[in-house]
Amino acid sequence: MDEPDSCNCTDIDRIWLLIIPAVGFKDYCFKRSLWVFHFGGASCNNCDIEILDCLTPRHDLERFGILLVGSIRHADVLLVNGVINRHDKERLLEIYRQAPRPILVVAVGACGCTGGMFTESYTFEGPVDKLIPVDAYIPGCPPKPEAIIAGIIKLVNKNGKEEMKKGAIEINPVIGQTRGPDINIIREKFGSGILEVAVKNERRIVISIDSALLPEIAEHLYRTENYRFIIASALHTKRGFEIHYHFSKDTAGLILNLHVILDNNKPEIESLSNIFNASNWIEREMHELFGINFLNHPNQEKLISEGNWAEGIYPMKKTFTDTDE
Amino acid sequence: MNLAGTLFYFLVFPGLLFVAVAGAFLSWFDRKITARVQFRVGPPFLQPYFDFFKLLLVKETILPKHGSPMLFLLTPVFAVFGATLAGVFILLPLLNIEAGFKGDVLVIFYLLTIPSFSYITGALASGNPLAAVGGSREMKLILGYELTFLLVIAGIVMKSGQQIDLVEIIANQKDGTPFIGSISGILLFIAAIFCIQGKLALVPFDMPEAESEITEGIFIEYSGVPYALIRLTKYIMLFILPAFMVALFMGGFSFDGIHILWSVLKILAVVLLITLIRNTNPRIKIRQAIRFFAIWMNLIAVIALILIAFGY
Numbered sequence: 001m002d003e004p005d006s007c008n009c010t011d012i013d014r015i016w017l018l019i020i021p022a023v024g025f026k027d028y029c030f031k032r033s034l035w036v037f038h039f040g041g042a043s044c045n046n047c048d049i050e051i052l053d054c055l056t057p058r059h060d061l062e063r064f065g066i067l068l069v070g071s072i073r074h075a076d077v078l079l080v081n082g083v084i085n086r087h088d089k090e091r092l093l094e095i096y097r098q099a100p101r102p103i104l105v106v107a108v109g110a111c112g113c114t115g116g117m118f119t120e121s122y123t124f125e126g127p128v129d130k131l132i133p134v135d136a137y138i139p140g141c142p143p144k145p146e147a148i149i150a151g152i153i154k155l156v157n158k159n160g161k162e163e164m165k166k167g168a169i170e171i172n173p174v175i176g177q178t179r180g181p182d183i184n185i186i187r188e189k190f191g192s193g194i195l196e197v198a199v200k201n202e203r204r205i206v207i208s209i210d211s212a213l214l215p216e217i218a219e220h221l222y223r224t225e226n227y228r229f230i231i232a233s234a235l236h237t238k239r240g241f242e243i244h245y246h247f248s249k250d251t252a253g254l255i256l257n258l259h260v261i262l263d264n265n266k267p268e269i270e271s272l273s274n275i276f277n278a279s280n281w282i283e284r285e286m287h288e289l290f291g292i293n294f295l296n297h298p299n300q301e302k303l304i305s306e307g308n309w310a311e312g313i314y315p316m317k318k319t320f321t322d323t324d325e
Numbered sequence: 326m327n328l329a330g331t332l333f334y335f336l337v338f339p340g341l342l343f344v345a346v347a348g349a350f351l352s353w354f355d356r357k358i359t360a361r362v363q364f365r366v367g368p369p370f371l372q373p374y375f376d377f378f379k380l381l382l383v384k385e386t387i388l389p390k391h392g393s394p395m396l397f398l399l400t401p402v403f404a405v406f407g408a409t410l411a412g413v414f415i416l417l418p419l420l421n422i423e424a425g426f427k428g429d430v431l432v433i434f435y436l437l438t439i440p441s442f443s444y445i446t447g448a449l450a451s452g453n454p455l456a457a458v459g460g461s462r463e464m465k466l467i468l469g470y471e472l473t474f475l476l477v478i479a480g481i482v483m484k485s486g487q488q489i490d491l492v493e494i495i496a497n498q499k500d501g502t503p504f505i506g507s508i509s510g511i512l513l514f515i516a517a518i519f520c521i522q523g524k525l526a527l528v529p530f531d532m533p534e535a536e537s538e539i540t541e542g543i544f545i546e547y548s549g550v551p552y553a554l555i556r557l558t559k560y561i562m563l564f565i566l567p568a569f570m571v572a573l574f575m576g577g578f579s580f581d582g583i584h585i586l587w588s589v590l591k592i593l594a595v596v597l598l599i600t601l602i603r604n605t606n607p608r609i610k611i612r613q614a615i616r617f618f619a620i621w622m623n624l625i626a627v628i629a630l631i632l633i634a635f636g637y
Contacts, residue, residue: 025378025382026378026379026382026383029374029375029378029379029382029383030379030383032369032371032372032375032379033372033375033376033379057363057364060360060365062356062360062365062366062367062368063365063366063367063368063369065368065369065372065375065376069536069541070536070537070540070541070545071536071540071541071544071545071546073387073545073546073547073552074541074544074548074552076379076384098387100384100385100386100387100548100549101384101385102385
C-alpha cells in the first residue's frame, strides 16, 4: 500500500523541482524565446541579407525559438547593422529607449562593430557601442550566417541570472587590449618600411607602408599575428593610387589597414593572392578599373567590363590638372 | 450548480487551463507544419510555453503615453475572458460534460467576437497611428466575415431540424451522417473555414497585424504581460474555433476506445487545413477581403441554404 503513495510523492516533487527555482525558469524561458528586432543603419545591405539567410530553410533560427518581429515592443534582441550616421543616431537611440527591458543589443558586421571603412566619414556618429551598450559583437563584412548563429548562441549562454537583473549585460572589455604589442612588433620588424602609424580609435589603426614591403608585412599579419584579410579598396588621388588593405583580428575586434601609395605614372605592386586567395578577384578588379599592375598575379584578365571598355582605358583612373588644386 | 463547480469549469477544465494548454499545443503544431512546408526544422515542442512565460515573467510592460492606459491594459483581459467563456460553452457539450442551454450556439457566436472587439479597443486606446490603422482594418474584416459566419450557423440550424443548442446539433449528427457529408455541408464548411481564417487573423486575412507593412498593427504597442495575454487568447482561439467546427460539421467528439484518436485527428485536420491555407496564400488588401466575404462567401452560404431547403 505504501508503494503507490511514495511514487506519487516523488512525481509531485519532480514537478516542483521544475517550478520552484523561479529565477532559473524565467532565465530559461527568456533564452529559449529570443525575438529579434532588426535595425538597419546606413548599411550596404549585405549584412541584412545574411541576417535574412539565418531565417531561411538552410539555417532556420526558429529551431532555437528566434523570431523576427516587426515592433520593438515585442523584441528581446535589438540587432544593429550598418554604419550609424547622424540620421540613424537619433532613430537608434529612440528605438533603444522604446524597447521593453531586458533588451540585448547585438552589433552585426564590421560597420556595426567598429564603423568599418566609414570610420573617417564626416557623417559617422560612432560605432553602435558608443551610443548604446552592446552585448555581443559579430564581426565580418558581412558575417556568415554561421557566425551570426554562433554569436547569438554565445549571447544566450552569457546571459546569466545576475545580468537579467541589471537589464543589460556589461560590455566585455577585451577589445583594444592587444593593440600596443601588435604595432610595436611590426615597428621593430619592419622599421624602415613603416612611414606613418595613425591610431584612429581604440580598434582601428591605419599603417602607411612602403609598397615594396607589403607582401612581407601582409604575410606577417596573416601567418604570425592571425589577422584575417577582409578586403582591399583603391582610390586615385593627386598623391597617386592609394590602396587600403583591410585586415581584421576578430578575437580582439581590431581592424588594421595597410595603406600604400603607388606612383601615378607606373602603378605596380606585388600581388597578395599568392599568400591568401581572398585578394585574387579584388586585385583583378582594381587592375580592371584603375590599371594598377599586380606583379605575379595569377590572372589579371577583365572581370566585369569585358567588351565595354577599350584596352588601356580605365574607368576609375582620373586625369588631374593644376586647376584641381 | 454550485460556485466551486462553475469556477472549476471556467478556470481548469474545460476552461482556461485546458484550452490554453491545448491551444499552445496547436500553436506549436501550426508553426511546425509551417516550418515543414517551408523545408525548415521548426520550433521545439515547448516553444509556445517559452514565448508565453517569457512575456509574462521577464519582459517589461510599457504603457502608452498618449492614450488610455487603463483601457489598454484591460482589453487583453477581456479578450482572454471572452475566448475562455466561448471555449467553455463550446467544450461542455462537445466533451459530454454538461448539456449547455437552449440557444447556446448564438451565445457562442457573440462570445467569439469579443477577442476581436477587445483587440480593436486596445489598439485605439494605445494612441498609436499604426495601431489605429490595424484597428480599422480589423473592424472592416469583422463586418466582412460575421454575416457569412451567421449564415453558416443558420445553415447548420436548418440542417439539424431547427435546433439552436449545440448538444442537439451534435446528437443530430451522431444519429445520421455528419453534416460535412452532404453537398450543402461541404459548401458551408468552405465558407466557415475562411471565416475562421479571418477570426484568427491568419494569412490571407492578416491585414490587421501585417508585420511587414504596419508592424504588427493592432498589437504594436503591447509588451510584457498584456502581450502575453494576447498570445494566450490567440492560443485559445486556435483551439476553440476548430473545436467549434468539429462540433458543427464533423459530429463532435466521442470517447470510447479508438474514437479518442479520431477526435484528436479531427481537430488536427481542421488546424492543418487552416495552416495550409495560410502557407499557400499571400496577404490580400482589406477591400479584397470584404469583397471576398460579402460576395463570394455569402453566395456560397446562400446556395447552401437553398440546397438545405430542398433537402440536399
